Amino acid sequence: MKKLLKLLDLKLETIPGIDTVTAIALVAHIGDIKRFRNTDKLAKFSGIAPVNFSSAGKGKDKKSKQGNRELYGVFYFLAVQQIQVSKKGTPRNPVFLEYYKRKVLEGKTKIQALVCVMRRLNNIIYGMMKNKTEYVMPTAEIKEVA
8 A cells, every 4th residue: 555655656644643544545535636626626525615505595504414425534533633632731733733722712613623624634635635745744833722
């Protein structure tokens, strides 16, 4: 499997929390990244993007039940991995944890904040697969959140 990733020149394993099996699952479910024009198309395909339900000028954006549910599950697993905190109190990815906490403070429920993390992961993985680049951990000021 590692040979396949090297052959495709994808560096998905550079994201903390992605191992060979997860990277292969992403590649298998997404396929050729060029079939998606932008990150929105990939998000809709994976079931992360909200769907607008409207009638007579009134409507709501709701969680989509459409899309590839297995790919949705992989993104869900990755999002949980990104906000995970070890027993010592050190986060796996402090940038995603801070983003998650900020979304919760903005009034989103925990699952809505997790979907925001999933969408951000969707955008990052799309860029990595399209440009064949490595993940570079951004540096962020970690603020104390009460």
